[in-house]
Amino acid sequence: MNIKSVLTTCFVICAVHVSAQTPLYKQSSAPVESRVKDLLGRMTVDEKIGQLCCPLGWEMYTKTSKGVVPSELYKERMSAAPIGSFWAVLRADPWTQKTLETGLNPQSGAKALNALQKYAIDSTRLGIPILFAEECPHGHMAIGTTVFPTSLAQASTWDKELMYKMGETIALEARLQGANIGYGPVLDIAREPRWSRMEETFGEDPVLTSTLGVAFMKGMQGEVQNDGKHLFSTLKHFAAYGIPESGHNGARANVGMRQLFSDYLHPFKKAVEAGAGTIMTSYNSIDGVPCTANKYLLSDILRKEWGFNGFVYSDLSSIEGITGARVAQNHKEASVLALKAGVDMDLGGNAYGKNLRQALKEKLIGMQDIDRAVANILRLKFRMGLFENPYVSPEKAGRTVRSRAHKELARQVARKGVVLLKNEGILPLSKQLKSIAVIGPNADNMYNQLGDYTAPQERKEITTVLDGIRNTVSASTQVTYVKGCAIRDTTAHHIPAAVEAAQKADAVVLVVGGSSARDFKTKYIETGAATVTQEENQQLSDMECGEGYDRSTLKLLGYQEKLMEAITSTGKPVIVIYIQGRPLNMNLAAEKAQALLTAWYPGEQGGAAIADVLFGDYNPAGRLPVSIPRSEGQLPLFYSQGEQRSYVEEAGTPLYAFGYGLSYTQFDYSHLKLEKGNSPDILQKVSCTITNIGDRDGEEVVQLYICDKVASVSQAPILLKGFRRIFLKKGESKQVTFTLGKEELSLYNMEMKQVVEPGEFKVMVGTASNDIRLDGEFTLTP
Known part of the structure; x- marks a missing residue:
């Protein structure tokens, strides 16, 4: 035998020996299903149940003088039963009490997730890596990331190629920090503007939502998810969440089966066909069945009919919500219903973590129910390549996240999403005007233009409308700013000063609307939704939209209408801009302003984008993804109802119709x-x-x-x-x-x-x- 044959034989023997020593689930060359089966066969009951839990993540790290390390709480959770996923480790906002000082920047965030991942791999029996899930509806909700416009503004672009590019960028920023799953897009069809979460949707139409939402999702996921650039998308919320009774978040959906399938399930079906990785249930019920316990939707339709092969998250504490809906006597029964319905991962982790072992002991569920759910989760971990490449580069995260190119993309999405609703020839404005008055509560409040699910921001990273105008006009143009009033609070206002500024100006830009900006005084329930206080004798925050802030009317709050009346009565040319999370009442502006625009929540570059439109550097082409009602009495109002009869008090048609938007050309x-x-x-x-x-x-x-x-x-x-x-x-x-x-x-x-x-x-x-x-x-x- 020659030396070459001897070496070849030795290599084969060594390879066989190594293979025999290495568990099949750790062999990257083995088929995914074989690896899943092998790992599942090695796991204890507690280890399996741990894989079905996704606790809240921001308490899982500790900042020290030597860097970021796993917290004692994290070690405790992992030693009890290694956890399958953590949610929002990098999230920062008033609910989590993570600030610019106490939270993590992109580089330290990557170090934190690396540290948590290393502990899971090195310090648990089987070394199963964790899936880190992060909020990504209009950017990764973490400190130092790019803040894109919220979904109504995204939808107003009517541009699926742009949505793909945006999804790809958001995924890259999250993945570089160690995330594997991005929550988003929200595919709920929204036909109830009083609902607090309308801003998170692509509007009222299933085809527009499907086209843009699937493009967003495909951008996030890419062709493969193990390339270090992409992650798995989580579709939200399954199903019919955007039409809550009376506009109350999580209230039941009154919908027939034909409309459910034709309209409300259509975007999810198209996204599943395009390969969506994960999906999240919703808080509401349909025909008496909580969506988190709906076996017909989660198993019969989603998996058997549509062929979904990812895994299903509950929404946060929605399994416990089954008990609250009085469909189960206790959380153990709720856990059984959810697991058997097809919910694989418990977001929050307490329902499954505290109840499934006892339910198994009492034979309320079988091991096959647990194994099915665990297999669905492990499958995505193998597809992500986490067993081979569990770590990321903190240096690359620091260099790439919120790069100049990403900020420019945010500006592009924002300006493409600006909708021009009225123009009596005043726009575009000249950059050589002698004086411009910029007025209103949303003219220079950075958080009011960013929307819900936004982390704390450094002021220098955000361009407000006032910033955008000052950066655009000539050096000789005098720009005067007066806030005028707040969004909600009426204890103080400066309307006379605003009128005086308007009277001295050649043109007035009045920026009104709403806000989803959370503050550290607002109280939150365990799901993260804000609570609305009715206490008197305190200054109200601007927040009137965002999860938990449902409205009974659509009118401008506070003294905003008084401000608008006063400014439009000066006789000066007035351009009104709405920055808002839902369609608010625009009747007064439509009647008295010379120009009217909506930018929804336009993100960090919103002010620059709006200035691009105001001064003609960009010709607007945004189109409404929702109908703008004249009053709440018209609701529900959406275009596919066709032309509606007039009421005694007013027309039955919308003030501005779905698909509408003006341009500077014809x-x-x-x-x-x-x-x-x-x-x-x-x-x-x-x-x-x-x-x-x-x-x-x-x-x-x-x-x-x-x-x-x-x-x-x-x-x-x-x-x-x-x-x-x-x-x-x-x-x-x-x-x-x-x-x-x-x-x-x-x-x-x-x-x-x-x-x-x-x-x-x-x-x-x-x-x-x-x-x-x-x-x-x-x-x-x-």
Whole structure:
């Protein structure tokens, strides 16, 4: 035997020996399912139950003079039963009591998660790594990360490529610090603006939400999740959470099964088909069944019908909420219901952690129930590559998070999401104006433009509207700022001073609206939702939106309407900007202002983005993702209801319709063409020509709606089925083509089967749901 053969034989023997010594679950070359099965077979009952728990994470580290180390509480939790996941270790806000001083920056955050991960791997029996889950709805909710606009502003871009890029950036910032799961996007269809969490959604339409939400999710997850750049997305909240009764957060959803599947489940279905990693249940109930105990939705539909192969989180303490809904006598029964329904991971960890062992002993559940859930969790850990590469580079996190490119992307999302609602020729403003008065409670309050789920910020990182204007106008322009009043508080105001400033100015920018800014005086319940105080004789915070801050009206609070009346009565040109988390009453501004915009919560670069629009450096093309009601009495109000009859007191139509938004240029629609498709995926083609007939380059959002004229079950008179955001130079024309397939033309029939029925369809192409420029008809034959 030659030396080469001897070496080869020795190598094979050594490899076999090492393989025999190394557990299968630690062999990266082994199939994932084999690794899952092997590890599951080695685990004790307590170790399995520990994998199903996801406790709150921000108490799991301790800052010392030598760096960040695991806390004693963390060691205690891990020694009792190694934990499967921790939630929001890096979260910082008034609820967690983590500030710029007591919290962690990106570099120290990466060190903290490395330390926790190292302890889990080196100091527990099986060395199972942890899944770190972080809040990521509009940026990673941690100190020093990029704060993007909230979801209503994201949705107003109508730009799925931009949403993919944003999702990719948010995932990168979180992953570089050690996170593996990012909570977001929120796919709830929101048709109740009194609800405190509307800001977190993509609005009222299932197709817009699906298109943008899936793009966001795919950007977060990438093609693979073990590349150090991406993470698993958590879809929220399953299901029908955005239509709570009376607008109360977590209240029951009154919805029929056909509408549930057609509208409220549609975005989740599309995201699951696109490979979503995890999904979270919601606090509400549907037809008497709490969503966290709904076996039909979580097992029959999500897994068996849709083929979901990730794992399901409860929302925080929503398993205990089953007891609160009086569907279980105690938390043990609630845990049994949740586990058997298909909830794998207990966010909070106390329900499963304190009850599953006893439930198993009493044979209320079987080991197969626990093994199923544990396998779902372990599978994602192997797919993430955590057993091979559990650590991250703190230095890279410090260099990359909130980079200049990421901040510029935040500005791009913000300006694409600004919606111009009214313009009597005053905009764009000249940068050479002699004087501008900037007035209002949201003109220079950085936290009021950032939205809920935002960490503490350094002032230098945030550009307010006042900052943006001052940075844009010429050096000779005098910019005067007067706050005027607060969002809610009425104990002090400066309306006379604001009027005086307006009278001396050539133009006035009045910034009003709402706020989801949490402060350290607000009290929070165990789920993190804020509590609303009715105590008198104290200064009220600005917070009137954000989780837990439901409203009974949509009016501007405090003295904001008084301020607006006073400013618009000066006779000066007034531009009103709403910074808000829900559609607030805009009647007064629509009537008296010369221009009106909404930027929702535009994020850290919101002020710069708004200034880009005000002064014409960017031609606005944002479109409303929700209908703006005239009053609360119209609710629920959404475009697919069709044209509504007038009330005795007012019109039944919205003040501003879904899909609406103005530009500094004009577009012509022509040459509608309908062609029959030639495959099951393309049943009909719709094309038209869009021409920029104005004197500026700009973008148009072309919207395709359909109506199934006669069907076996009642259908909405108008439904969005496609859209394109296109850029056109002045005088330029482009052809836009849409395709309609089974997905777009199907309905749920009498038997709740999704089918395409033959018949006549009306096609409508326009620039808003109430501004149809072209229409035609086609017939589907059997």
